[in-house]
Amino acid sequence: QVQLVQSGAEVKKPGSSVKVSCKTSGGTISSYAISWVRQAPGQGLEWMGGIIPILGMLNYAQRFQGRVTITADESTSTAYMELSSLRSEDTAVYYCATSTPEDYVSGSGTFDYWGQGTLVTVSS
Amino acid sequence: SYELTQPPSVSVSPGQPASITCSGDKLGDKYACWYQQRPGQSPVLVIYQDNKRPSGIPERFSGSNSGNAATLTISGTQAMDEADYYCQAWDSSTGVFGGGTKLTVL
Numbered sequence: 001q002v003q004l005v006q007s008g009a010e011v012k013k014p015g016s017s018v019k020v021s022c023k024t025s026g027g028t029i030s031s032y033a034i035s036w037v038r039q040a041p042g043q044g045l046e047w048m049g050g051i052i053p054i055l056g057m058l059n060y061a062q063r064f065q066g067r068v069t070i071t072a073d074e075s076t077s078t079a080y081m082e083l084s085s086l087r088s089e090d091t092a093v094y095y096c097a098t099s100t101p102e103d104y105v106s107g108s109g110t111f112d113y114w115g116q117g118t119l120v121t122v123s124s
Numbered sequence: 125s126y127e128l129t130q131p132p133s134v135s136v137s138p139g140q141p142a143s144i145t146c147s148g149d150k151l152g153d154k155y156a157c158w159y160q161q162r163p164g165q166s167p168v169l170v171i172y173q174d175n176k177r178p179s180g181i182p183e184r185f186s187g188s189n190s191g192n193a194a195t196l197t198i199s200g201t202q203a204m205d206e207a208d209y210y211c212q213a214w215d216s217s218t219g220v221f222g223g224g225t226k227l228t229v230l
Binding site: 035037044045046047050059061062095097107108109110111112114115116117 | 125154155157159161166167168169172173178210212214217218219220221222223224
């Protein structure tokens, strides 16, 4: 069973960037599609985008286009999500989650396993 | 953009069935899944591909999806089922979540 371990909490200034990592264990990152989902305080879940490292496939939610970059390092089984031009509304817990590549590509992907979440606080 | 709509809250007595709906345009043409999230924890998949249960999820959880709505049903609701529940589907390669439903077991 895969486990996802994310990097620790961050406090950032408005206008800066943050990069959150997600390391897989119990399975190589090449076996999965990795999505990033965020949750603002007291709010619901929001999908930001995803990557399938083995296919070189990447897609982002339209509202984050141009501000989010998702990458993966297969040698360390680690995925990354970088969000730029941070504003207070980006304060949230950021999760990584896995899907099987086949289901992700076909549009039936479910988020089978989740990381523990990383709290990003944007404050001046 | 595609939207999924859930009731903000549902209440149920212990031992009774609980149903949570998720509405979206032609949702029945897509696969729907459901996540349970307890306070301070990461979401957990409880139903995938409309009506399948991952291993380890109790049989009292079931799902259906047809027309413009998907439904999560919990038969014999227990106190431990009190949580937020989110439906999710894909539209044009974009993941979409419903707004979430807080299930209260009174």
